[in-house]
Structures are given as structure tokens and as C-alpha cells.
Amino acid sequence: MANDYLGEFEHLVLLAVMQLGGNAYGVPIRQLIAERAERDVSFGAVYSTLRRLEAKKYLRFACEPSGSPAGGRPRRIARATVEGEQAVHAARRRLRRMAESVQSPS
Amino acid sequence: MKRSIGRRCARAYLSVCGCHHVEEALRDVTDSTRQRRSEGAGNLRARLWALRQILTIGLYELRDWRHRPRGLRPGLALLLTLRSVRRNPGVPLLAALTLGLGFGAAAAIYGSYAGFSRPLPVPDGAEIRWVRVLDERGRNVSVDTEDFRVVREASQSFAELGALITGSSNVRAARGYPVRVQSAAMTAQVFELLRLPPQLGRLPSADDESDAVLISDELWRDHFAADRNIVGSEVQIDGTTHVIVGVMPPGHQFPFGQDLWTRLDPAASTDRIELVGRLDPAASRTIAAEEITSILEGRRTAADESALDLRVDVPRFTENRGEGGEKMILTTLLALVISLVLVSCSNVSNLLLGRALARADLLAVHAAIGAGPAQVFLQLLVEALVISLAGAAVGLGLAAIAIDYIQSTLSGHWGYYWMRVQFEPAVVLFTLGLAVVAGTLSGLLPAFRLRGADLSEVLRSDASAVVGGSRGRLSVILLNAQVMVSALALIIAILIGGALLRTRAAADLRADDVYLLSVALDGSRYEQPEDRRAFRGALRSGLNSNSEVGEMVFANVVPGLENSVDRLEIDGVERDPDTRPPRVPVIMVDDGYFDLFGMRTVAGTGLPGAASTSEELVAVVSSSFVNVHLKGRAPLGQRIRLAATAGEQWIRIVGVVSDLVVYRDNSARAHARVYLPFGAVEPANFHLLFTGPEMATATMLTAIAEIDPDLGVTGSFGGNKNARVRDLVNYIGRIYQTGGVLAMLGGTSTALVALIGLYGALAFEVQRRMAEIGVRKALGADQRAVLRFVTRTGLRAVAPGLVVGFIMSAGFSPLLGVMLGRMNPLDPLVYMGVFLAFVAVAAAATLIPGVRAARVDPATVLRAD
Incomplete structure (x- = not known):
């Protein structure tokens, strides 16, 4: 299970996908990471990470009609798989265990 | 924006980087740029930001390239191709046939080209070179034995250098009729430099007496009954006794189809020799040519003949040896056919594109279930290659038939002895190579068009969105x-x-019982026209007592092969000085010719008989001649001039005969002939046309042998002595x-x-x-x-x-x-x-x-x- 871990940016992207639900594609994912994690990332990095997560089977793509009220072409929407959700939880547990003995600066 | 250059460049860049979802990425970047602008970013800043995004997407794609699943699966592509061909065979079949026709033509022409371009079949044949001496206008300058001696002694570029003269000789074996064969007199060096040992006996050497001869395998089999004890036997050549010292291996007929080789004595001075040598592997053509030029110039200056500006060339023996320029015609044809194949590639490519469009949804499904762009590319390429290789199979079948047909039609009558057109591995390799190139070219256009597109779009949209808009004026x-x-x-x-x-052949042409033989009275015995006339007279009177030969006539050409033509001038007809006079077939016949072929006298008289003593040259013309060249003027008494045949002398037309129609669809111009009395010119090379049963040929050969036992007679056509006019x-x-x-x-x-x-x-x-x-x-x-x-x-x-x-x-x-x-x-x-x-x-x-x-x-x- 060498590939079973999540890198930090992968973690962020996967969390964004889970939060966005049925609207997880390039623009909102990038926007969410910029707002919540305060990181200005490039589309290239987002796509590359999505591809990597897809290869690890943590997410999959499905074609869905555009959510925009003005219509438009359907989009490829990313959805986290069960394995993806488990991987997020496992990563969180690992982080928590590692952080337990470290006092946060107050 | 949609059609802007920037967007096109971005699309192309992302495609090249291998981006899977180009349109989606472009849309994301566009949306985000628009949003940044609405949030107050300046136009320039927003554009720069978009540019950076596009660049990084491409860079990430490239970085991730090595992590992509490698699974290019040619086997799968082949399977899918075969399945789709089975379901919808129309277009692939049409495409394969189109390509097959082109491949077949190209392979047949390449096979012929390879057949005509074979190297000389002796060890290291490429080293065998002519030494050609040319004047400043590129014409051949004759070389004499003294030139040969000087060049041979001084030259360093040639491993060996020899001289030869070609001609023909009458060969008489102990039994049978004499035979006329192509012969060559060669110095001992030429025998040596070919490095080809005889199958029997030995090569003539410089120490031999000048009567040593070497014969070909064909002559040995046909006229010496393949006698294995032939070495040392005597043979009469042009009336003098020679000794056979060896028999060359089968197929060897150096230089141009010779069957007999005698020794050329370099001491006997003659100025018609040709120089041939084996180039030293270390010397180049230029070096050898320069060296011999300087040797010859030195010799001629010494002999005070410096006026000549000489140039020497040492071409390969087989260079420019395509009789009638076949190699040039074949090269042109090959170029034409290959361009035809390339055009058909573009057409097949269009067919495939149409087919790929019709199946774009299928390809999109492949892409959606994980086939990368490379797999889709491979799929389209494999399809094109499969079709092209099927075309190659069709083409090879056609080429095999064509090559066999070409060889059987031309065999024995065409080209030099080393040329042979056959279906060989090189033809197969050439065709397969062409098929792979053509298949790749035909597959590339559809593959590129569809590969660059976002195939998932296809599932939802019209195919034309994928291949883009206008096909452009160029394609129209x-x-x-x-x-x-x-x-x-x-x-x-x-x-x-x-x-x-x-x-x-015209149905009513009398050709079935007319036999023909070729006679060449060119030895020293027949130098004067009177000698040749005496031969004819003796033959005619010798046959008069023989009932087997029916009619017999002499003619310089035979019907159907009228290769003796001359420029026609008509007395009193002004001709345009810029145009050359028309060419007419000129046929020399004796008076029985018209009766033999059932030609009627339409006007005037026939040709004067042998007894005529008139000094004036007269002619009989055909009806078509009157129509084509005299344009309805009264023919009798008109005077014509035939420069190459009779010089400046005027020839009076004394009669008109009906046309001899050999091929019924020839134009009137082909039937427009001039007949001259045979005796007026008394040509040395002529044909004997005679009727009778098949035995007549033997009777004729006996009659000739009685007059001149050394005179070899050849069959007129392919050496077959029982050939009839019909066969020709x-x-x-x-x-x-x-x-x-x-x-x-x-x-x-x-x-x-x-x-x-x-x-x-x-x-x-x-x-x-x-x-x-x-x-x-x-x-x-x-x-x-x-x-x-x-x-x-x-x-x-x-x-x-x-x-x-x-x-x-x-x-x-x-x-x-x-x-x-x-x-x-x-x-x-x-x-x-x-x-x-x-x-x-x-x-x-x-x-x-x-x-x-x-x-x-x-x-x-x-x-x-």
C-alpha cells in the first residue's frame, strides 16, 4: 500500500471535491482552495492532482449537465469514491495522532 | 473570442502537450479570467494570468506524461479494426482496392525497373567500366589499338584494361546448317577481367594462336548438341578454321548478347575498338577519367593531333543501357505512379475521416473508458495500416500477374542479356514499404484531427464540431x-x-503459309552490289528446279515490322522550311511481292523486273500514299525524293497498288508506303519471304548452303527458323x-x-x-x-x-x-x-x-x- 497515503495538496483537493458535491470541477475546486486554504494554485496543479487521485481510485469523473442556469455544455464532474472518503479519514486520524503530543502555540 | 488566434494557439499547445480535455481546460481558464476581470483586475493582468494558467496546464501535462498508463495496446486496436471492418466492409474494401491498384502498378513498374537495372552478372560487376572518349560536343571519338596500348601501359586506376569489337559471324559446325551469331573479338585482358571461369575448357590467353574461340552455353547446346568433348574441336567461322577452347556458363553473353568470342590481336591495327576495364576499387570515376584524359592528350600531342579537345568518361558497364530508354520511361512512370499513390492516400484519408466521424462516438466511448489520446491515435493508424496492407496484398497479386505477362511478352526479344523482369523479394519489400508509408499517411490526417479533439464532446455534439469548420479553398x-x-x-x-x-492482324492478310528468314550479306565476299545480286540470282535459279518452295521474294522489311522509313519530298510541292518532311515507310521488294500478298495494281505498272536496265529510279506507291501525301493529285509521273535511301536522286512513280493492310485498325498514314525495286539498292540485310509446306525452310537452308556453305541464316523472329509472317x-x-x-x-x-x-x-x-x-x-x-x-x-x-x-x-x-x-x-x-x-x-x-x-x-x- 505504498500509494495509500495522501499528499498535502491531494488532501486539499479531495476535501474540496467532497465539499463541492455535484459541482466539483476545475474552477470551483481552485476557488475553494484559494478561499479556505488561502493558496493561489494553478489549474495545471489542480488537473494534475485530480488525475492522480483518479489513478489512485479516490475519485472518478462523470459527465453531468451544466449546473449554470444559462445552460451550456455538460461538464466532467469529480466525485469522491468510498476509498477516497476512507483515505481522507485515515489521513485525518494519522495527523491527529501525530499532533496529539504537540502543544499548539497559544 | 471563440475563434481568436490566442484560443487556437492555446488549443494547439495543449494538444501537443497531450492534454486530455482541452476544451474543458480552456473553458475553466476563460471563466476564471472573466471572473478576475469582474473583480477588478485589469484586462492585461487578466490575460497574463490566463496565459500563465495555460502554460502551467501544459507543463503539468508534460510532467505527468511518464506517470500515465503506458498501456498502448496494438493488439486491441487490431481487434477493434477487424471487428469494425467486418461490420461495415464497404469503405475499407473500396479504400483497399484503390490503394491496391496503385500499389500493383507501382510494384509492376518497380519490378520492370529492377529487371532492367540489374548489374552485370560477373563478380563485382559494378567495377566493370567502359572507357569512353568524347569530343567537346559529347560525341564518341574512335580509339585505335595504339591508344589502347598507351593507356593500358600508363593507367593506374584500372586493375585491368582490355579492348573489344562486336559484330556478327557465321558459324559452321561439323553437322547442320551454318548459323549466324553475335560475336565479339576481345583482347585476352577482357576475358581475364570478367573473372568468370568457363564451364568447359579454359579462357583464351595472350599466348594462344589467334584462332582460339570461346562459345556460349546456348550455342553449345543448340548447335553442338552439348558435346562435352567439344574443347579442341574445329569450327568454321566466316569460312576460316578456328579451335574451340572453352564454353562459357549459361546466361553469359557479354557484352550484348554475344554467343561467340574470338581473340582480338592488339597488334593488328584497327580504329574501331572499344575499351573496357575493371576499375581499381581504390580509384573513383573522376580520378580514372582524369588520368586517362591526360594519358590520351599526352599521346595525341606527341603525335601532333592536339587539335582535339578530348574528354574521357568511365561509366559503369550497364549505365544508360536500357534499349529505347526503358529505364527513363520506367523512372518517369514510377514517379507518376507513386504520385498517384500519394493522391490516392489523400483520397483514402478523406474516406477514413468520413468513416472515423461516423464512428466518433465509438472512439469517444473508448476515450471515456480510459483509452488515452495515444490509444485513439493508434487505433486510427492501425485501421489505415490494415487497409493499406490489404491493398498491398491486392497490389502484389496484380503485380505478379503483370510481371509474368511483361516477362513472357518481352522475353528473348527485349533488352540486354543481364536484364530479367521477375517477381522477386525486392518487389515485395518495395510494395510493403510503400504500403506502410501510404497507410501511415492516410491514417495521419484522421488520427490528428480526432486526437486533438475532446472526444467526450463527441458524445454530445455534432461531428463537425470535432473536425472544425471549413475545408478551405485549397481542398476544393x-x-x-x-x-x-x-x-x-x-x-x-x-x-x-x-x-x-x-x-x-487483318483477317485477309496472307500470312499463314508465308515463312521468313533473315540474311545478312555483309562479309567481305559481298562488298559490291553485284556480288549480292549474283547471290540472289544463284538462289533463285537454284530453287527453280525445286518444287517444295512455292513463291519466293526478297524484301528489306517484313509486313508489320516496317522499320525502314525515310523523309519524303515531292517534286513541285513547296514545303514549309520550318517543318520537317513527313516520314514514309520505304520498302524494297522484287516484283513478286505484290502477288504474294494479293495486292492489286490500281494504276500504272508494277515494279520493273530484274531484267530492267533502266537507269532511272522508279517507285510504286500504295493507294493510301496517294490519298495522304499526294492529296488526290494524279500519282503517275510524280517525282519524289527519299534522301536517306537514294540521296538527291528523283524517283518517278510508275504505279499504284492497293494497300497491304497488316493491322486493320492502323490509320491511313500507316498504310502509305513507297515500294522501290530491290535490285536498285541491293541491300545487304534482307528477308526471304517464301511459301510452301513447313519443309520449305529446310529446302531453303540447303539451297543457301549450296551457294555459300559458310553463310549463316537466322530466323526472322526470335531466332525461330520456322517462323511465319503470321507469328511475327x-x-x-x-x-x-x-x-x-x-x-x-x-x-x-x-x-x-x-x-x-x-x-x-x-x-x-x-x-x-x-x-x-x-x-x-x-x-x-x-x-x-x-x-x-x-x-x-x-x-x-x-x-x-x-x-x-x-x-x-x-x-x-x-x-x-x-x-x-x-x-x-x-x-x-x-x-x-x-x-x-x-x-x-x-x-x-x-x-x-x-x-x-x-x-x-x-x-x-x-x-x-
């Missing part, structure tokens, strides 16, 4: 150019091919027909390639305009109107090319003149047929998708993007 021009060239080629091919195919006429007819078949095939395949291109392009065009058709239907057009519109579109696309092609054909075909025989260069049937063929294909090409278009639901088409 190309299509029309193809239609033009192929209409021209087809019309000309039908006219020429039709004329050649219709060239058959049929053989030449077969060459005409081969030409006819080739012309027809060439024209038809050119047209077929163009027609398939036309079909592909028009079907594609209709597919592309489906949206427009939807609009028309939405606006109230009924099915018939749609069909009319579609057909008009198709016909309009090819009309200019067709019209120009027809005008060019009508202008060009009358210039072909005698090649067309009795075919009318403006034959309405031919033009109408070609026109209908093109219109039918254009109509079919538009109607098949047109019917689909007419049934289309406007709402469906318009909803699609």
Missing part, C-alpha cells in the same frame, strides 16, 4: 485539379488504349495490345482514384453541411428540395474541373495523330461515357448522404452544437 482546388487531370487521363487512355487494343504479326499485335491494356489500366486507375477521392470529399461535404440542411428544413424545405440542394452542391464542386478536363482533352487528343489509328479523337461516345461516369459518381457521392440529410430532423441537428 485540389479536388477540381484531380477531376481535371483524371478526366484528361481517362479520355486519352481510352483513345490510345482503344486504338492499340483494336490493332489486330501476332507478336507485334500482342505488344500493341499489352500497350493498350497498360494504357487502359493506367487511365482507369487514375480515374478510379480521383472518383474515390470525389466520393470521399463530397460525402464529407454533405455531412459537414448537415446543420445548414437542418435550417433549410426548419424553414420549410421539403425532402425533394433538400436532395436537389445536396446534388447541386456536389455537382457544382466538380463541374469546373470536369469542364476544363474536357476542353484540354479535346484540344490535346487530335495532336496524338497516328497513335490513335482510326479512333476519332473527338469520339462523342468516349466523351459522353467519361462525362456520365463522373456525373454518376458525383451523384452517388452526394445522394447517399443526401438521402440521409433529407430525412434528418431539423430539431435534432440544430440542437447539436
Whole structure:
């Protein structure tokens, strides 16, 4: 299970996908990471990470009609798989265990 | 924005980087840029930001390239190809046949080219060189034995250098009739430098007496009954006794089909020798040429002949040895056929693109379930290659038949002894190579077009969105150019091919019981015309007492092979000084010739008999001659001049005979002949035409042997002494027909390639305009109107090319003149047929998708993007 871990940016992207639900594609994912994690990332990095997560089977793509009220072409929407959700939880547990003995600066 | 250059560049850049979802990425970047602008970022800043995003997407794609699943699966691609071909075999079959025709033609021509370009079949044949001495205008300068001696002694560039003279000789074995063979007198060095040992005996050496001879395997078998004890036997050559020292191996006929080699004594001075040598492997052509130039110049300066500006060349022995320029014709043909194959590639590519579009949804499904762009690319390429290789199989089959036919038609009568046209591994390799190139080229266009597109889009949209908009003016021009060239080629091919195919021996030609033999009275015994006349007289009187030979006549040419022509001048007819006088066949016959072939005297008298003592030269002409050249003027008493035959002397026409129709479809010009009395010129080379049973040939040979026991007589055609005029006429007819078949095939395949291109392009065009058709239907057009519109579109696309092609054909075909025989260069049937063929294909090409278009639901088409 060498590939079973999540890198930090992968973690962020996967969390964004889970939060966005049925609207997880390039623009909102990038926007969410910029707002919540305060990181200005490039589309290239987002796509590359999505591809990597897809290869690890943590997410999959499905074609869905555009959510925009003005219509438009359907989009490829990313959805986290069960394995993806488990991987997020496992990563969180690992982080928590590692952080337990470290006092946060107050 | 949608069509902006920036967007196109971005799309191209992302495609090149291997981006999977180009359109989606572009949309994301566009949306985000718009949002940044709405949040107050300046236009320039926003654009720069977008540029950076596009660049990084590409860079990430490239970085991730090595992490992508590598699984290119050629086996899967092949399987899917075979499955799709089985489901829908029409287009692939058509494409394979088109390519197959082109491959077949190219392979047959390449096979012929390879057959004509073989190296000299001796060890290291490429080292064998002529030494040609040329003057400043490139004409051959004769070399004498003294030149040879000096060059041989001084030259360092040649491992060995020898001299030879070619000619023909009469060979008389102990038994049988003498035979006339091609012979060569060669110095001992030439025998050595070929490095080819004899199968029996040894090579003549410099120490031999000058009577040593070497014979070919063929002569040994045919005239010496393959006697293994032949070495040391005596043989009469041109009346003198020689000793056979060896027999060369089968197939060796150096230099040009010789069967007999005698020794050339370098001490006996002669100035007609040719120099041949084996170039030292270390020396180049230039170095050798320069060296010999300086040697010869030194010698000539010493002999005070410095006025000549000499140039020496040392070409390979087989260089420029394609009789009648076959190699040049074949090279041109090969270039033409390969360009035809390339054109058919572009047409097949159009067909495949249309097919790929029709199946784009399938490819999209492949992409959606994980096939990368490379796999889709591979899929399309494999399809094209499979079709192309199927075409190669068809082509190889055609080429095998064609090569066999070419070899059997030409064998023994064409080219030099080292040339042989055969279906060999090189032909297969050439065809497979061509097929791989053609397959790759035909597959690349559809593969690139579909690979760059976002295939997932295809699942939801119209195919035209994938391949992009206009096909551009260039492709319309190309299509029309193809239609033009192929209409021209087809019309000309039908006219020429039709004329050649219709060239058959006339049914009433008396040829079945007329035998022919060739005689050459060129030895020293027959130098004077009187000597030759005495031979003829003796033969005639010798045969008078013999009942087996019926009629016998002498003629310098035989019917059907009238290769003796001269320029005609008519007394009192002013001719344009810029144009050359017309050529007419000039035939020297004695008085029985007309009776032998049943030709009637139409006016005047026949030719004067042998007893005539008149000094004036007279001629008899054919009816067609009067029509073609005298244009209806009274022929009798007209005077003509034939410069090459009779110099400045005027020849008076004393009679007109009916035409001798050998091939019934020849034009009147081919029947326009001049007959001169044989005795007036007394040619040294002539044919004996005689009737009788098959035994007559033996009687004739005996009669000749009684007059001159050393005179070898050859069969007139392929060495067959029992050949009849009919065999010769049929053989030449077969060459005409081969030409006819080739012309027809060439024209038809050119047209077929163009027609398939036309079909592909028009079907594609209709597919592309489906949206427009939807609009028309939405606006109230009924099915018939749609069909009319579609057909008009198709016909309009090819009309200019067709019209120009027809005008060019009508202008060009009358210039072909005698090649067309009795075919009318403006034959309405031919033009109408070609026109209908093109219109039918254009109509079919538009109607098949047109019917689909007419049934289309406007709402469906318009909803699609």
C-alpha cells in the first residue's frame, strides 16, 4: 500500500471535491482552495492532482449537465469514491495522532 | 473570442502537450479570467494570468506524461479494426482496392525497373567500366589499338584494361546448317577481367594462336548438341578454321548478347575498338577519367593531333543501357505512379475521416473508458495500416500477374542479356514499404484531427464540431485539379488504349503459309552490289528446279515490322522550311511481292523486273500514299525524293497498288508506303519471304548452303527458323495490345482514384453541411428540395474541373495523330461515357448522404452544437 497515503495538496483537493458535491470541477475546486486554504494554485496543479487521485481510485469523473442556469455544455464532474472518503479519514486520524503530543502555540 | 488566434494557439499547445480535455481546460481558464476581470483586475493582468494558467496546464501535462498508463495496446486496436471492418466492409474494401491498384502498378513498374537495372552478372560487376572518349560536343571519338596500348601501359586506376569489337559471324559446325551469331573479338585482358571461369575448357590467353574461340552455353547446346568433348574441336567461322577452347556458363553473353568470342590481336591495327576495364576499387570515376584524359592528350600531342579537345568518361558497364530508354520511361512512370499513390492516400484519408466521424462516438466511448489520446491515435493508424496492407496484398497479386505477362511478352526479344523482369523479394519489400508509408499517411490526417479533439464532446455534439469548420479553398482546388487531370487521363487512355487494343492482324492478310528468314550479306565476299545480286540470282535459279518452295521474294522489311522509313519530298510541292518532311515507310521488294500478298495494281505498272536496265529510279506507291501525301493529285509521273535511301536522286512513280493492310485498325498514314525495286539498292540485310509446306525452310537452308556453305541464316523472329509472317504479326499485335491494356489500366486507375477521392470529399461535404440542411428544413424545405440542394452542391464542386478536363482533352487528343489509328479523337461516345461516369459518381457521392440529410430532423441537428 505504498500509494495509500495522501499528499498535502491531494488532501486539499479531495476535501474540496467532497465539499463541492455535484459541482466539483476545475474552477470551483481552485476557488475553494484559494478561499479556505488561502493558496493561489494553478489549474495545471489542480488537473494534475485530480488525475492522480483518479489513478489512485479516490475519485472518478462523470459527465453531468451544466449546473449554470444559462445552460451550456455538460461538464466532467469529480466525485469522491468510498476509498477516497476512507483515505481522507485515515489521513485525518494519522495527523491527529501525530499532533496529539504537540502543544499548539497559544 | 471563440475563434481568436490566442484560443487556437492555446488549443494547439495543449494538444501537443497531450492534454486530455482541452476544451474543458480552456473553458475553466476563460471563466476564471472573466471572473478576475469582474473583480477588478485589469484586462492585461487578466490575460497574463490566463496565459500563465495555460502554460502551467501544459507543463503539468508534460510532467505527468511518464506517470500515465503506458498501456498502448496494438493488439486491441487490431481487434477493434477487424471487428469494425467486418461490420461495415464497404469503405475499407473500396479504400483497399484503390490503394491496391496503385500499389500493383507501382510494384509492376518497380519490378520492370529492377529487371532492367540489374548489374552485370560477373563478380563485382559494378567495377566493370567502359572507357569512353568524347569530343567537346559529347560525341564518341574512335580509339585505335595504339591508344589502347598507351593507356593500358600508363593507367593506374584500372586493375585491368582490355579492348573489344562486336559484330556478327557465321558459324559452321561439323553437322547442320551454318548459323549466324553475335560475336565479339576481345583482347585476352577482357576475358581475364570478367573473372568468370568457363564451364568447359579454359579462357583464351595472350599466348594462344589467334584462332582460339570461346562459345556460349546456348550455342553449345543448340548447335553442338552439348558435346562435352567439344574443347579442341574445329569450327568454321566466316569460312576460316578456328579451335574451340572453352564454353562459357549459361546466361553469359557479354557484352550484348554475344554467343561467340574470338581473340582480338592488339597488334593488328584497327580504329574501331572499344575499351573496357575493371576499375581499381581504390580509384573513383573522376580520378580514372582524369588520368586517362591526360594519358590520351599526352599521346595525341606527341603525335601532333592536339587539335582535339578530348574528354574521357568511365561509366559503369550497364549505365544508360536500357534499349529505347526503358529505364527513363520506367523512372518517369514510377514517379507518376507513386504520385498517384500519394493522391490516392489523400483520397483514402478523406474516406477514413468520413468513416472515423461516423464512428466518433465509438472512439469517444473508448476515450471515456480510459483509452488515452495515444490509444485513439493508434487505433486510427492501425485501421489505415490494415487497409493499406490489404491493398498491398491486392497490389502484389496484380503485380505478379503483370510481371509474368511483361516477362513472357518481352522475353528473348527485349533488352540486354543481364536484364530479367521477375517477381522477386525486392518487389515485395518495395510494395510493403510503400504500403506502410501510404497507410501511415492516410491514417495521419484522421488520427490528428480526432486526437486533438475532446472526444467526450463527441458524445454530445455534432461531428463537425470535432473536425472544425471549413475545408478551405485549397481542398476544393485540389479536388477540381484531380477531376481535371483524371478526366484528361481517362479520355486519352481510352483513345490510345482503344486504338492499340483494336490493332489486330487483318483477317485477309496472307500470312499463314508465308515463312521468313533473315540474311545478312555483309562479309567481305559481298562488298559490291553485284556480288549480292549474283547471290540472289544463284538462289533463285537454284530453287527453280525445286518444287517444295512455292513463291519466293526478297524484301528489306517484313509486313508489320516496317522499320525502314525515310523523309519524303515531292517534286513541285513547296514545303514549309520550318517543318520537317513527313516520314514514309520505304520498302524494297522484287516484283513478286505484290502477288504474294494479293495486292492489286490500281494504276500504272508494277515494279520493273530484274531484267530492267533502266537507269532511272522508279517507285510504286500504295493507294493510301496517294490519298495522304499526294492529296488526290494524279500519282503517275510524280517525282519524289527519299534522301536517306537514294540521296538527291528523283524517283518517278510508275504505279499504284492497293494497300497491304497488316493491322486493320492502323490509320491511313500507316498504310502509305513507297515500294522501290530491290535490285536498285541491293541491300545487304534482307528477308526471304517464301511459301510452301513447313519443309520449305529446310529446302531453303540447303539451297543457301549450296551457294555459300559458310553463310549463316537466322530466323526472322526470335531466332525461330520456322517462323511465319503470321507469328511475327501476332507478336507485334500482342505488344500493341499489352500497350493498350497498360494504357487502359493506367487511365482507369487514375480515374478510379480521383472518383474515390470525389466520393470521399463530397460525402464529407454533405455531412459537414448537415446543420445548414437542418435550417433549410426548419424553414420549410421539403425532402425533394433538400436532395436537389445536396446534388447541386456536389455537382457544382466538380463541374469546373470536369469542364476544363474536357476542353484540354479535346484540344490535346487530335495532336496524338497516328497513335490513335482510326479512333476519332473527338469520339462523342468516349466523351459522353467519361462525362456520365463522373456525373454518376458525383451523384452517388452526394445522394447517399443526401438521402440521409433529407430525412434528418431539423430539431435534432440544430440542437447539436
